[in-house]
Amino acid sequence: DLKVTYSGVAADPQLQQFIEVESQKQRFQQLVHQMTEVCWEKCMDKPGPKLDSRTETCFVNCVERFIDTSQFILNRLEQTQRSRGSFSETMSD
Amino acid sequence: MDSFGSDFSSGAGSGKMDTGSIMEQVKVQIAVANAQELLQRMTDKCFKKCIGKPGGTLDNSEQKCIAMCMDRYMDAWNTVSRAYNSRLQKERARI
Numbered sequence: 001d002l003k004v005t006y007s008g009v010a011a012d013p014q015l016q017q018f019i020e021v022e023s024q025k026q027r028f029q030q031l032v033h034q035m036t037e038v039c040w041e042k043c044m045d046k047p048g049p050k051l052d053s054r055t056e057t058c059f060v061n062c063v064e065r066f067i068d069t070s071q072f073i074l075n076r077l078e079q080t081q082r083s084r085g086s087f088s089e090t091m092s093d
Numbered sequence: 094m095d096s097f098g099s100d101f102s103s104g105a106g107s108g109k110m111d112t113g114s115i116m117e118q119v120k121v122q123i124a125v126a127n128a129q130e131l132l133q134r135m136t137d138k139c140f141k142k143c144i145g146k147p148g149g150t151l152d153n154s155e156q157k158c159i160a161m162c163m164d165r166y167m168d169a170w171n172t173v174s175r176a177y178n179s180r181l182q183k184e185r186a187r188i
Contacts, residue, residue, distance in 0.1 A: 015112050022123060028177070029127055036166070036173045037134050044169065047142060047161045051168040059169055063176040 035063055135166045 039062035043055055110118075143158035144151075151159075 012112055015115065018112075018116050018119075022119065026123060030130075032170065032174045032177055033130050033134060035177065036170045037138070039173060040138055040166070040169055044142075044165065047139075047158065047165040049161060051165055051172070056168075056172055059172045060176045063173050064180060067177075067180055 035066055038066065039063065131170070135163060138166060139163060 039059050042062050043058035045055075139159050139162035142162050143155050
């Protein structure tokens, strides 16, 4: 059966499935763009004729630590919110 | 993107677009958007690395630096993509 979306388009299930998959791919790509930019600043000295193994290791570690950081912050915010119960109020002020 | 909204709604409004061609068009537009994103970030980074003080022309050594920088940026992009992907696999396996 058809479902009408916000834009008034009657979307069939195939199209909805497609949009879900493409959105997920796009979130992945967007984060790759972002992390490449951030890690480039951290890891890249002068661009040489080849990406040497030390720089490559730096990029891999940079990605891992970036994700760790993001998860750490998320967890800590959750904990703060749970223990104080006032975090959301502070945010909305 | 501007063109995304207008193309999509005009196509749907006419009622002539089938699912297949909508998907095809969306895929092309996503690919274009990604290429533009890469181009913009690459230009920014390689300009910073290779152009010290902007001179009267883009001289030979600057051009060489930019060419090398472009290749390394692609290497970096691919390395990051692989690292992120394997991290996702690991996290999926843990759950």
